[in-house]
Amino acid sequence: MRFGILGPLDVRAPGGTPLDPGGPRPRALLTLLLLEAGRTVPAERLIDGLYGDEPPAGAANALQSQVSRLRKRLSLDIEATPAGYRLAVGPDDVDVHRFERLAAEGERAFTAGDPSQASALLGEALGLWRGPALADLPAAFGSRLDEIRLTTAQTRIEAELALGSGGGLVPGLRELIAAHPLSERLYGQLMRALHADGRPAEALAVYAEARRVLAHELGADPSAELSALHLELLRGREPARGRGVPAQLTRFVGRADELSRIDALLAGARLVTLTGPGGAGKTRLAAEAARDRADVCWAELAPLTGGEQVPYALLAALGVREGFRGPQGDPVERLIDALEGREVLLVLDNCEHLVDEAARTAGVLLGACPGLRILATSREALGITGEAMCPVPPLAAGPAARLFMDRAAAVRPDADLHARVETVHGICEALDGLPLAIELAAARLRTLTVDELADRLGDRFRLLSRGDRTKAPRHRTLRAVVEWSWELLDEEERDLARRMAVFAGGSSGGATLAAVEAVCGVPYPEDLLASLTEKSFLEAAGGRYRMLQTIRAFCAEHLADEGELSGLRDAHAAYFRGLAAQAEPYLRGGGQLPRLAALGAERDNLSAALRHLVGADPRAALRLMADLSWFWRLRGLHGSHVPLARELLAALGDEPPEDLAEEFVLCVINTVAGDGNDPREPQRLARAEAVLASRDHALRRPFVVVLWSVAYGPQYAVKERVRRQVGEAPWGLALLDVGLGFQEWFAGRPVTSEEHFERALAGFRATGDRWGMANCLDPLGMFADWRGDRERALALLDEGLAHVAALEAPEETADLLHRRACVLLHQGQLRDAAHHFTRSAAMARAAAVPDKVASARRGLGDVARIGGDTEHARVHYEAALELCAANWFSVGETVRTLIGLGRVALAASRPDEARDWFEQGLALCDGPTRALELADAAEALASVARDPREAAVLLGAGAGLRGLALAGDPDVAPVEERIRAALTPETYEKAFEEGRAMRSAAVSRP
Incomplete structure (x- = not known):
């Protein structure tokens, strides 16, 4: 089948016969699915597209019905997935995807310099349009495509x-x-077309029209580029079209923000310098920024070996020829003569090795030629008054991956890297997002698989040693790039620089000034750090100095010997x-936020120090691990260690070493992954339990009790020994x-439990500990929800969320989002509940807590089921069961998920x-907890009891076990209403109280 959405929806059978999808809503639904042909479209996006800001009650159910009817009407393969719906058609079967490809x-x-091929392809792409794009959807949906069409x-x-x-x-x-x-x-293109057609007067009139429209609509004058084109035409000269800018052989990827910033800087400054480390893509960025400007001159300074050559290189770039008798007069004066009266952009590429002479020449030219603008690329600033700096950072993760896949496609068209996107992201991160390193790595896919490439990046300088022969030697290999600097x-x-290689790389690597001074043994290193930063060997931000991993690896190679490295x-x-x-x-306590921030900023350095000490001094490593254990838990980092x-x-x-018993127990706790893959874990836990049991006094680190209960489970009850261990x-x-x-709470005594949490909350408020407050507000919000006081529940949970947001604690955030989602579910706010469960799952996944991801997926199953979408509910429940890990948390989650599957049935x-x-x-509920x-x-x-009285007994047992009956539970309330209707009030109350008294015994009689 063929589909067209660049205009009114058009569906054609394989033979070309038009097919009717039905009314406006099916047409809109099919259009939304075709926009993501072959990919899953989230149900929420489909609902938004069909109903806008006010979807009807049961919108998920209505969507499922719409999909079912569309399947039958057109015999389409629309697959339901856990995330939404997917239309199984190829992109080339849909005109919008053919358009974007062409x-x-x-x-x-x-x-690439092939205008003939470009015109044919672009003409074919534009020929696919039959009217306004996505005509069956609100106008806002087509805005992006309209922009692409115009471009x-x-x-x-x-x-x-x-x-x-012309x-x-x-x-x-x-x-x-x-x-x-x-x-x-467009005005500039029309002026050029009229000029090419021999109609110069009309071309000048177009400029007057553009100036009038811009002044009337925007209160602005035409841009410098359009004004320069007008001046060229007035002089009767052929309009310049980006002459001097080197032609590029590959597609430009990313850097939209940097291009916008360069345009803005050039509008207000006459000298803009792009700075950054070697391989960051300064030259390519300059080429893209200069390409569409009216009068451009490109001067490449890298091949020059002496400063005196700079003016002559600029003369050559401007096309100023020497006379028959050789050079005539001062070269700088000749440059001024050549530039006089011109609105020109002069690009000075690769200034760093001749920065003094480049700066002197640029300063003279800018002072003498008011129409001149200069765009320079250098690893350090030129240092001229009025210079605007534009640092060129490494590529962000998304553009870096796109660059890798684009260049890889040229050498391995058969490689499906979209299926290996995580590996690609890992490669790009290891290469610091440096475009040159990414391009060199992608070229190695001629002979390596993507996994082999990733495995070999530890020796990046050897691996990336074969580059493009057409490039300058300094850009052919990664090592040459760094050696140039x-x-x-x-x-x-x-x-x-060599000494600073000891500091970790990564996002939380680098060093503060104090750390550099203490570790590197260099007193007052401020000037040296500033110089290394100016030369793009370091990045400076927020009081920290950081090396790219590539530069760090190069510097580490230049350390004197192993002794120097060990000492550092x-x-x-x-x-x-x-x-x-x-x-x-x-x-x-109250000072935890600045201390958490300080440790977070040094996370990679702290891990590097710990790795070193594990081999060099295990006792010192044990102390450091103990000092970091609570920080790791608060920030959700324990799994990685x-x-x-x-x-x-x-x-x-x-x-345990002498006097380090608590530290030993913390080390054992940090070995627990909860994945059931380590057979030695039970023995370690038993040994640590014996060590902890021998501590019958106040602990130096009372948080050991918290972490032990998390690792070992609720059977670690509060006993007199624990009372003494937490201290006074x-x-x-x-x-x-x-x-x-x-x-x-676990014993089914909610009133007493709530009293303890209220007292704990007051205690943590007094100390200022946000973690403690959040962990009290969570159960207190739950108790309010159980009683039906939903507004108070949300207020308590929102306060808790504010605390964990300040802490940046992903695990606690996941808990509170989950609890808030449950309250919203009980209020009937299904879409908001689903949003909260989804966010909870994402936070739990980031913290590597699979049982909490399972809990969130089970919550999504509850939302789908209560909303009438049993198909998606089953998918969520089954995913939750797969995620449940072999630890004590997962038993309860498994029980609730099995109950959810039962309610689906x-x-x-x-x-x-x-x-x-x-x-x-029920069979899994075999313990006192x-x-x-x-x-x-x-x-x-x-809900499935055959006898109403037996059902009332079971409801009573539920209330007795929990300590109270849930108010307004969407699953329990309808059952209670049905049973009350089947029994007299006296019979119901008597049976309910019988169950409440029997508690667990009642459950064994289903």
């Missing part, structure tokens, strides 16, 4: 102008200007041990109340299957 190919052909049309006109066309373009250009009266590019440093700068690592570890030890006591903790434990052996300090007493609160009128699911959940799961199972079994 437009991109045409742009590439034009950039495609303009590029095709450029190609035709390059081929010598008069034939004029009618189409006038139509485009009528539709886009503020587009200066290295040679520009003096000996003191090189010495500090010892100094580095000592400094960061002190930093962690100083911060640790403040992580449990499991292998290192296991390595440290192996180095220490089974017995306010934080420990508040923590004790939290433990007692959970204990009472019940909604489909399959009560026997539902009962089977409920009984499977499972009262809450038993309560859920009892209430679920009540």
Whole structure:
């Protein structure tokens, strides 16, 4: 089948027969699916497109019905997925995707200097349009495509102008200007077309029209480029079209923000310098920024070996020839004569090795030629008054991956890298997002697979040693790029650069001024750091100095010997041990936010110090790990340190070192991954339990109790020993109340539990600990929800979310979002609940907590089921079961998920299957800490009980096990209403109270 949406929806059978999708809503639905042909479209996006801001009640159910009817009417393959719906058609079967492909190919052909091929491809792309795009959707949906259409049309006109066309373009250009009266590019193209057609007077009149329209509509004058074109035409000269800008052989990727910034800077400054490390893409960015300007001169300075050559290189770039008798007069004066009266952009590429002479020449020319603007590229600034700096950072993750895949497609067209996007992102991150390094890496896919490439990046200088032979030697290999910068440093700068290689790379690597001074042993290093930054060997931001990984690896190679490296690592570890030890006591009070920020900024350095100490000094490593353990938990980082903790434990052996018992227990806790893959885990936990049990006094680190209960489970009850271990300090007493609160909650005594959490909240407020407050507000919000006080529940949870947002604690954020989603679900706000569950899943996934991801997926299943979409509900429940890990948290989650599957079966009128699911959940509730799961199972079994009185007993058992009956629960309330209708009030109350008294015994009689 063929589909057209560049105009009114057009559906054609394989033989060309038109097909009717139906009324406006099916047409809109099919258009939305075709926009993402072959990809899943989220249900929320489809609902928004069909109904706008006010979807009807049961919109998910209505969407499912619409999809079903569309399937049947057109025999379409529309697949339901956990995330939404997917129309199984190829992109080339839909005109909009053919248009975007042809437009991109045409742009590439034009950039590569083939205007004939570009014109053909772009003309074919534009010929697919039959009217306004996405005519069956609101106008806002088509705005992006309209912009692409305009850009495609303009590029095709450029190609035709390059081929010598003129008069034939004029009618189409006038139509485009009528539709886009503020587009200066179109006015310029019309002026050039009229000039090429021998109509110069009309071309000048177009400029007058553009100036009038811009003044009336925007209160602005024409741009410098349009004014320069007008001046060229007045002089009777052929309009300049980006002459001097080197032709590029590859597609330009990303850098939209940088291009906009360069345009803005050039509008206000006459000298703009692009700075950045070698390989960052300064030259290519300059070429793209200069390409469409009216009068451009490009001067390449890299091949020059002496400063005296700079003016002569500029003369050659301007096309100023020497006389027969050789050079005549001062070259700078001749440059001034050549530039006099011109509105020209002069590009000085690669100034860093001749920066003084380039700066002197540029300063003289700017002072003498008011129409001159200069765009320079350099690894350090020229240092001229009025210079505007534009740093060129590495590519962000998305553009870096696109660049890699674009260049890889040229050498391995058969490689489907979209299926390996995570690996591609990893490669680009390892290469610091440097465009040159990414291009060199992509070229190696001629002989390597993407996995082989990723595995070999540890030796990046050898791997990326074969580049484009057409490029200058300094850009053929990664090593040559860095060596070019290295040679520009003096000996003191090189010495500090070598030493700074000891600091970690990565987003939280680098060093503060204090760290550089302490670790590198260089007193007062401010001037050297400033110089290295100016030469793009370091990046400076927020008081930190950071090296790109590529530069760091190069500097590490230049350390004198292993002894120097070992000494630096010892100094580095000592400094960061002190930093962690100083911060640790403040992580449990009002000063926790600045200390968390300080540790977060040094996260990679702290990990590097710990890795070094595990091998060099295990006792010191144990202390550092203990100092970091609470920080890791608050920031959701503990999972990434499991292998290192296991390595440290192996180095220490089974017995804790003297006076380090608490630190030993924390190390054991940090080895627990919760994945069930380590058979030694139970033995370690048993040994650590014995060590902790021997501590019958206040602990130096009372948070050990929290982390132990998380790792070991709720069977670690609050006993007298634990009371003594938390001590008498306010934080420990508040923590004790939290433990007692959970204990009472699991025992089905919510009133007492709530009292403990209220007291704990007051205690944590007194200490200023946001983590403690959030962990009290979560259960307090739940109790309010159970009683039906939903507004109070949301207020409590919102306060908790504010605290965890300040802490940047992903695991606690996931918990509170999940709890808030449950409240919204009970209020009937299904879309908001689904949004919260989705966010909770994302936060839990980021924190590597699979049981909480499972909980969120189960919540999404509840939303879908209550909204009537049982198909998606089942998908979510099954995904939740797969995610449940082998730890104590997952038993409860598994029980609730099995109950959800039972309710799906019940909604489909399959009560026997539902009962089977409920009984499977009941069978897992086999311990004293499972009262809450038993309560859920009892209430679920009540919905399939054959005898109304037995159902009332089960509802009573649920309330008894939980300690109260849930108010307004969307699953329990209808069952209660049905049972009350089947029994007399006296019979119901008597049976309910019988169940409440029997508690767990009642559940065993479904």
